[in-house]
Amino acid sequence: MATKHLAHWATSLTPSSIPASVQLAALRSLYNYVGCAIGGSNHGTVAKAYDALSPFFGPATSTLYGRGGEHEGSKVDAQHAALLNGIASHVHDYDDTHLATIIHPTGPVASAVLAYAEYHATTTSSPVSGEETLCALTAGIEASCKIGLAVWPQHYDIGWHITSSTGSVGAAVAVGKLLKLTEDQMAHAIGIASVQVVGLREMFGSDTKSFHPGRAAQSGLLAALLAQKGYTSSPQALEAKRGWANVVAGGGTPQLDKYVGELGSKWEIEANAFKPYPCGIVCHPVIDGCIQLHHEMVAKSLKVEDVQSIEARVHPLVIELTSKRTPRDGLEGKFSVFHGGAVGLLYGKAGPAQYADNVVADLAVISLRDQIEATPDEQLAADETYLTVHFADGSKLEKHVQHAVGSLEVPMSDAQLTEKFVDQAALVLGKDGAQRASDAAWKIGQAEDIVKVLQAL
Structure with missing residues (x-):
């Protein structure tokens, strides 16, 4: 009973x-x-x-x-x-x-x-x-x-x-x-x-x-x-x-x-x-990793303008829940792993200001968003991701987030x-x-x- x-x-x-x-x-x-x-x-x-x-x-x-x-x-x-x-x-x-x-x-x-x-x-x-x-x-x-x-x-x-x-x-x-x-x-x-x-x-x-x-x-x-x-x-x-x-x-x-x-x-x-980020929680590993990559790029004097593509291996729920490729406003941006990754890599943060309507419509954000490809991997945990950023000169940066910030482990x-x-x-x-x-x-x-x-x- x-x-x-x-x-x-x-x-x-x-x-x-x-x-x-x-x-x-x-x-x-x-x-x-x-x-x-x-x-x-x-x-x-x-x-x-x-x-x-x-x-x-x-x-x-x-x-x-x-x-x-x-x-x-x-x-x-x-x-x-x-x-x-x-x-x-x-x-x-x-x-x-x-x-x-x-x-x-x-x-x-x-x-x-x-x-x-x-x-x-x-x-x-x-x-x-x-x-x-x-x-x-x-x-x-x-x-x-x-x-x-x-x-x-x-x-x-x-x-x-x-x-x-x-x-x-x-x-x-x-x-x-x-x-x-x-x-x-x-x-x-x-x-x-x-x-x-x-x-x-x-x-x-x-x-x-x-x-x-x-x-x-x-x-x-x-x-x-x-x-x-x-x-x-x-x-x-x-x-x-x-x-x-x-x-x-x-x-x-x-x-x-x-x-x-x-x-x-x-x-x-x-x-x-x-949550450290104001969006669907399944996006957090990608955002966490992109923020870390942003700081690495700054330290190595690498420019966002030279990014050619970004590969993300993610848990399947990320695709199911947050696959809005072209969000129209801040509310839809919260369900776009592409937007979350883009602002993380571009600004090094993803707070409420990065989910404002004007940021979702920003051309620099849109350009970077379009370069992200997310692939589901059933072997990954829900708070895990593998990221690879490819640059125009052929170089690349990689990041493995085993547990995103805000998880029980971190x-x-x-x-x-x-x-x-x-x-x-x-x-x-x-x-x-x-x-x-x-x-x-x-x-x-x-x-x-x-x-x-x-x-x-």
């Missing part, structure tokens, strides 16, 4: 029962999320959603990160805050990744948890602590990743965007923790969330991709609130013959009992990785996460504001009142 087991585990989880290493992983995941939500807050995709929905906003209780305390519309109702912050957190494709499933788990869960926590504190004068917030976040991320593992890879292969199709359940579990739902209520919340399946891979490269985690956050919050008031669902919502897992598994055999049975003994949040350090946070948040808040937000976000776990931290964001 996977639904009941998940509900029991989630309602029983306490901060003291979470190992220190897991608490640290939760803090790092939340910190990274905050930076991504601020960094994406002024993106056109978020602006369009805000403008479309603003006539329907309710009482302003929950912060939209990056808009500033004095900014008009810096707070909205919790449901729309969950949606809009979820969109902002994912729009640059810079958020965390559970590498075993390619789920970006924190966006849906944190967007719902923080929106509700602020609503709760505002309407009840009863603060939610950072410790409670991280406990709820951990429960939600574990729920998302465990049910994701149960249907991986068939679920993803047939076209579901697994971040959002599991995210509504994770968000419901997390908000349910803050609501202090009973075990039965939590089971109903899981069921209500499970019917709100959202996200198709067909939408990658469009505004709707980032809508997925935002909508999952909103759906999970809704599910927990309904369950609190006695709204019912099937008590076997996940595992029933016509329940979530069997319906979305794509003809595969779900392994819910195996993975849900691991809750509390194997923590998926510790396998959560962070994880980003706290210092690198901080640099990433400040770099993207500075585009919205300015350098000083970004640094203040970073300092505040690192202290979330120690906060007695989470609202005081959120107001600094």
Whole structure:
């Protein structure tokens, strides 16, 4: 009975029962999320959603990160805050990744948890602590990743965007923790969330991709609130013959009992990785290698203008997911291994600025992009690549990336996460504001009142 087991585990989880290493992983995941939500807050995709929905906003209780305390519309109702912050957190494709499933788990869960926590504190004068917030976040991320593992890879292969199709359940579990739902209520919340399946891979490269985690956050919050008031669902919502897992598994055999049975003994949040580049994670080995080659070219006084061709041997998923040869804008550029490799080799970096629309349309980038050929190699790991750059004089440079930066083998350090946070948040808040937000976000776990931290964001 996977639904009941998940509900029991989630309602029983306490901060003291979470190992220190897991608490640290939760803090790092939340910190990274905050930076991504601020960094994406002024993106056109978020602006369009805000403008479309603003006539329907309710009482302003929950912060939209990056808009500033004095900014008009810096707070909205919790449901729309969950949606809009979820969109902002994912729009640059810079958020965390559970590498075993390619789920970006924190966006849906944190967007719902923080929106509700602020609503709760505002309407009840009863603060939610950072410790409670991280406990709820951990429960939600574990729920998302465990049910994701149960249907991986068939679920993803047939076209579901697994971040959002599991995210509504994770968000419901997390908000349910803050609501202090009973075990039965939590089971109903899981069921209500499970019917709100959202996200198709067909939408990658469009505004709707980032809508997925935002909508999952909103759906999970809704599910927990309904369950609190006695709204019912099937008590076997996940595992029933016509329940979530069997319906979305794509003809595969779900392994819910195996993975849900691991809750509390194997923590998926510790396998959560962070992106050094704001694009599809399968591109990262090529970008990493091209950045290294850029620095070698500089050291050897080799010019990009003399590059004749670039060969890349890559994992087959790179071709399947990021083979857009001629991206039309920054969103499509995130799904172009050719663009990622080109900016890495040309600029020696691949941050949000290198995925701006004008850079995607830059003639020098296009010229270099056209010289890259990517060949799938099933013998390679997902975070591995072999690169060869050929020059007009017949010389060449080679690079083997065994594990890309941001993988579990080469994880980003706290210092690198901080640099990433400040770099993207500075585009919205300015350098000083970004640094203040970073300092505040690192202290979330120690906060007695989470609202005081959120107001600094």
